[in-house]
Amino acid sequence: MSESRILTRVAQSLAVACIVAVSAIGLDAGPADAAGAAARAPAAASSSSIPAEEDVPEGAETPYLVEDPAIAEQYAVSSATINRDPTSPLVLASRKYPIQPARYVPRLSYIHNTSYRATPEAAAAYRKMTWWAKQDGVGMRVTSAYRSYDTQKALYDRYVRLYGEAYAKRISALPGTSEHQLGLAIDVGDSSGRCGLQDCFENTATGTWVKKNAHKYGFIVRYPKAWESVTGYKYEPWHLRYVGTTAAARIYKNQIPTLEHYSGALGPWVTQPTHRTVHKVWIRKSGSIDAPRVRLLQQGAKISVTGAPKNGWYPVLYTSPKYGRAHGWLKARTIWSYKTGQPEG
Ligand SMILES: [Zn+2]
Structure with a gap:
């Protein structure tokens, strides 16, 4: 992709961000107003008035993802844009995309109070994250961080000796x-060392905490469950x-499953909407009728429910090819699921 193309996309994303910001403070009636007749439909619609929707395609590995070039256009998705710069925090490194050069050594700092090293940015972010975890009563410790090419080679060779090559490659x-x-x-x-480097770590207080909070400090859980086919x-x-x-x-917020998806290494992907709005309704910033407005949706707007309900409200994601994405909350009774054919509340 050419540089001007990338800049155009950056400008587009900024424009999208501005639309969301303006809507959030209530200065703009929202793009859905332009939708005309549908937006002026009577408020209390029954499910029979909901426009018909195509079936949700089901797939073993990717049940909630579909390819949608129109929407994915907002994201840098061409393989030419895959970040291979080892000094960038967004670099994609995997078996398929090896580090260039192979024996690359980054700038390193010690992670506060440990003998482990990481890039200065990652080390600082980790320190901040552990401080906030501690405020929540959650302990955390480093079990590994920077490893040189030679250390990695020794580790890999040891796993091959212990488990054989096929399994060593997976871990x-x-x-x-x-x-x-x-x-x-x-x-x-976690601070006790319980479940260190084991699946059961996810259910420890530390595992639960990082899953929910690590993104605030710039970290993602890089190898999520059920995505081995993509991450390796x-x-x-x-x-x-x-x-x-x-x-x-x-x-985190768009529930993009892996860095491969985000990097465009798999082509354009987008979260599949699974629900529709029962009538014209505002997405709110939180689950309350008094919460600030985020985006006005017309009747029948496609949305995805992105989490569990809280006091009769659902977290939702709205994606428009034209206006970008909006996150927020909708009251359960304003959401109609075309999976179950029922309103959610
Ligand atoms: Zn690791």
């Missing part, structure tokens, strides 16, 4: 392909990858 990176070599990966454990690695709830706060928030 350990080949030298020259590890995010640990970039100084951008930090493996965490078994689920690793402890392996946090630093990508910076902007990307981490975007990945």
